[in-house]
Amino acid sequence: xxxxxxxxxxxxxxxxxxxxxxxxxxxxxxxxxxxxxxxxxxxxxxxxxxxxxxxxxxxxxxxxxxxxxxxxxxxxxxxxxxxxxxxxxxxxxxxxxxxxxxxxxxxxxxxxxxxxxxxxxxxxxxxxxxxxxxxxxxxxxxxxxxxxxxxxxxxxxxxxxxxxxxxxxxxxxxxxxxxxxxxxxxxxxxxxxxxxxxxxxxxxxxxxxxxxxxxxxxxxxxxxxxxxxxxxxxxxxxxxxxxx
Amino acid sequence: xxxxxxxxxxxxxxxxxxxxxxxxxxxxxxxxxxxxxxxxxxxxxxxxxxxxxxxxxxxxxxxxxxxxxxxxxxxxxxxxxxxxxxxxxxxxxxxxxxxxxxxxxxxxxxxxxxxxxxxxxxxxxxxxxxxxxxxxxxxxxxxxxxxxxxxxxxxxxxxxxxxxxxxxxxxxxxxxxxxxxxxxxxxxxxxxxxxxxxxxxxxxxxxxxxxxxxxxxxxxxxxxxxxxxxxxxxxxxxxxxxxxxxxxxxxxxxxxxxxxxxxxxxxxxxxxx
Amino acid sequence: xxxxxxxxxxxxxxxxxxxxxxxxxxxxxxxxxxxxxxxxxxxxxxxxxxxxxxxxxxxxxxxxxxxxxxxxxxxxxxxxxxxxxxxxxxxxxxxxxxxxxxxxxxxxxxxxxxxxxxxxxxxxxxxxxxxxxxxxxxxxxxxxxxxxxxxxxxxxxxxxxxxxxxxxxxxxxxxxxxxxxxxxxxxxxxxxxxxxxxxxxxxxxxxxxxxxxxxxxxxxxxxxxxxxxxx
Numbered sequence: 001x002x003x004x005x006x007x008x009x010x011x012x013x014x015x016x017x018x019x020x021x022x023x024x025x026x027x028x029x030x031x032x033x034x035x036x037x038x039x040x041x042x043x044x045x046x047x048x049x050x051x052x053x054x055x056x057x058x059x060x061x062x063x064x065x066x067x068x069x070x071x072x073x074x075x076x077x078x079x080x081x082x083x084x085x086x087x088x089x090x091x092x093x094x095x096x097x098x099x100x101x102x103x104x105x106x107x108x109x110x111x112x113x114x115x116x117x118x119x120x121x122x123x124x125x126x127x128x129x130x131x132x133x134x135x136x137x138x139x140x141x142x143x144x145x146x147x148x149x150x151x152x153x154x155x156x157x158x159x160x161x162x163x164x165x166x167x168x169x170x171x172x173x174x175x176x177x178x179x180x181x182x183x184x185x186x187x188x189x190x191x192x193x194x195x196x197x198x199x200x201x202x203x204x205x206x207x208x209x210x211x212x213x214x215x216x217x218x219x220x221x222x223x224x225x226x227x228x229x230x231x232x233x234x235x236x237x238x239x240x241x242x243x244x
Numbered sequence: 245x246x247x248x249x250x251x252x253x254x255x256x257x258x259x260x261x262x263x264x265x266x267x268x269x270x271x272x273x274x275x276x277x278x279x280x281x282x283x284x285x286x287x288x289x290x291x292x293x294x295x296x297x298x299x300x301x302x303x304x305x306x307x308x309x310x311x312x313x314x315x316x317x318x319x320x321x322x323x324x325x326x327x328x329x330x331x332x333x334x335x336x337x338x339x340x341x342x343x344x345x346x347x348x349x350x351x352x353x354x355x356x357x358x359x360x361x362x363x364x365x366x367x368x369x370x371x372x373x374x375x376x377x378x379x380x381x382x383x384x385x386x387x388x389x390x391x392x393x394x395x396x397x398x399x400x401x402x403x404x405x406x407x408x409x410x411x412x413x414x415x416x417x418x419x420x421x422x423x424x425x426x427x428x429x430x431x432x433x434x435x436x437x438x439x440x441x442x443x444x445x446x447x448x449x450x451x452x453x454x455x456x457x458x459x460x461x462x463x464x465x466x467x468x469x470x471x472x473x474x475x476x477x478x479x480x481x482x483x484x485x486x487x488x489x490x491x492x493x494x495x496x497x498x499x500x501x502x503x504x505x506x507x508x509x510x511x512x513x514x515x516x517x
Numbered sequence: 518x519x520x521x522x523x524x525x526x527x528x529x530x531x532x533x534x535x536x537x538x539x540x541x542x543x544x545x546x547x548x549x550x551x552x553x554x555x556x557x558x559x560x561x562x563x564x565x566x567x568x569x570x571x572x573x574x575x576x577x578x579x580x581x582x583x584x585x586x587x588x589x590x591x592x593x594x595x596x597x598x599x600x601x602x603x604x605x606x607x608x609x610x611x612x613x614x615x616x617x618x619x620x621x622x623x624x625x626x627x628x629x630x631x632x633x634x635x636x637x638x639x640x641x642x643x644x645x646x647x648x649x650x651x652x653x654x655x656x657x658x659x660x661x662x663x664x665x666x667x668x669x670x671x672x673x674x675x676x677x678x679x680x681x682x683x684x685x686x687x688x689x690x691x692x693x694x695x696x697x698x699x700x701x702x703x704x705x706x707x708x709x710x711x712x713x714x715x716x717x718x719x720x721x722x723x724x725x726x727x728x729x730x731x732x733x734x735x736x737x738x739x740x741x742x743x744x745x746x747x748x
Contacts, residue, residue, distance in 0.1 A: 085646075085650045087646065107648070272693075302695060303693035315602075317602060318612070417711050419713055420711055422713060
């Protein structure tokens with residue numbers, strides 16, 4: 001991946017970001033900084049606000065308080081084009097695998113000829129050539145998630161958000177996703193990913209963000225998080241106890 | 245020519261669909277269902293076209309609605325059968341001219357076993373009284389058509405106000421009314437042309453006709469060109485006059501259905517003053 | 518019934534020229550109406566599905582209510598518009614096939630708009646985050662949503678075609694059932710019923726049914742083969 005744009009979006013800074021919905025605080029005010037080329041895993045029990053935090057970072061939801069600031073004063077359009085998100089259940093359009101990738105490139109204004117080249121390259125990168133012309137909606141869960149990754153890959157994002165991308169997959173497919181995370185990372189993409197899987201976090205993370213009940217409890221480098229967590233709640237979570 | 249967006253669109257659609265019909269060479273005639281259903285126009289319109297090159301587009305509705313179409317200027321000429329209303333139409337200034345064109349008569353039809361014995365009546369009014377006295381089912385058009393008006397006049401002259409379960413006002417065309425009468429073995433008052441052409445008689449039969457009060461006069465009304473400048477007055481007048489010409493009257497007289505002459509030319513009738 | 522089938526087969530076997538003319542006009546009018554109504558109603562349905570605006574709920578209720586608009590009322594409205602005494606009278610469109618197309622558009626536009634609104638809104642619920650993530654605006658999402666909902670929307674459009682080709686009240690009023698000009702299948706059936714030619718009327722009804730079924734079958738088969746290819 002050769003990025004021509006001189007300015008980087010990163011680091012991403014959240015200041016006092018909070019989210020309330022119908023009188024309920026779903027995310028308490030928090031500060032957060034995401035660096036270039038990091039691999040940050042967001043952990044925490046169900047309902048902790050992991051997905052919410054990622055959607056706010058990605059720009060799908062606007063925080064009800066605080067600011068989300070990208071570096072370099074990029075235009076909203078540039079910000080949008082330099083990031084991508086992969087959801088727990090991939091949303092694929094009712095067309096072929098290849099056409100899904102092309103559609104995403106078209107949506108971001110990539111010229112038609114380059115679209116075809118980049119789509120082919122992404123399909124190949126994720127070993128999807130054999131099923132490129134199959135309808136995306138009839139692919140297996142693992143294939144669908146790989147296609148979602150290929151689609152994200154084609155967009156050459158500077159930062160990739162992944163919301164529990166392996167939660168519904170079998171071990172072989174999980175392995176493929178983790179390899180993809182490495183591939184993205186080696187190409188300079190910053191990874192922000194949520195997971196329930198402690199082993200996965202150990203394998204992939206540089207650092208861990210730990211959320212409980214909409215509160216950022218702890219952020220630590222991965223080794224410290226697992227071996228000497230600073231909070232009692234994180235310690236309990238790592239032990240496998242219930243946390244709320 | 246003023247032409248806003250939607251108008252241009254309509255015009256384009258019109259061109260796309262109506263290409264085959266040259267509106268310029270045609271006139272619109274609003275007439276009654278009785279004349280249309282009998283097939284009269286299929287017989288005389290081609291003859292008129294041969295003579296003049298003008299196509300007549302027939303919109304067949306009840307006489308009441310035909311007057312309304314005329315009042316709004318949506319037809320060029322009318323052929324209807326309600327003399328009193330036609331005269332009013334002229335005096336109200338909607339029509340420039342009115343002529344008697346042709347006539348036939350109404351008939352009283354009913355179930356073949358004739359429970360009211362109208363076949364034995366000595367007049368139309370007597371026949372109507374017999375039906376009302378026995379409260380035998382009677383279906384009325386109830387649609388303010390020429391036939392309906394003629395029927396109501398007969399009840400009035402017989403001194404009867406028809407009401408009750410036996411008297412059914414349908415709000416339907418002549419054919420629909422005959423269909424209903426056939427289905428419920430009811431009496432009904434029909435124009436002879438529709439009755440002759442009607443194919444679903446079942447148990448219905450002609451029981452009484454021939455009384456002078458059952459006379460059915462058709463008139464041609466030429467719309468007023470000053471009131472409706474867009475009407476094709478000249479072409480409509482050609483039709484209006486052709487109907488009364490030897491050729492037109494001959495065409496009407498030569499129309500046969502099931503071997504029967506259904507319309508009788510009026511050439512003896514002098515033009516209205 | 519037997520007579521009706523005989524009448525239908527006889528008309529078809531003889532390729533009755535009047536019948537051919539009537540069938541052609543019926544298809545022309547109804548297909549044109551469906552085309553125009555869909556061109557307006559599909560984007561309209563999508564827009565209502567995607568945007569929140571004041572009066573949106575009311576608009577949806579009105580559209581749903583107009584799905585049940587009696588054809589005679591639609592016909593009367595168009596008649597009063599196109600009549601010489603009406604606002605569009607000078608166009609001289611009354612008693613022409615164009616007037617019938619307009620009346621049918623009025624009839625089926627609410628159906629196509631209301632049903633496509635429902636279909637698109639459902640799909641938008643599914644696609645929304647992904648499309649937003651890709652930086653697609655709401656306006657930009659419309660072509661994607663229309664294309665991806667194409668199988669459901671085909672059914673919606675066919676429902677509109679069914680209503681257009683089956684109704685008689687509206688085209689009778691604005692078309693006038695003029696022989697050779699505005700006489701279509703349904704008005705012919707009404708006329709033959711009035712003439713008491715019930716077998717012929719029913720025979721025409723059978724032919725109309727076969728026609729509508731054929732159009733539906735073709736659309737179904739095209740849709741199924743595409744569905745198999747694209748999922």
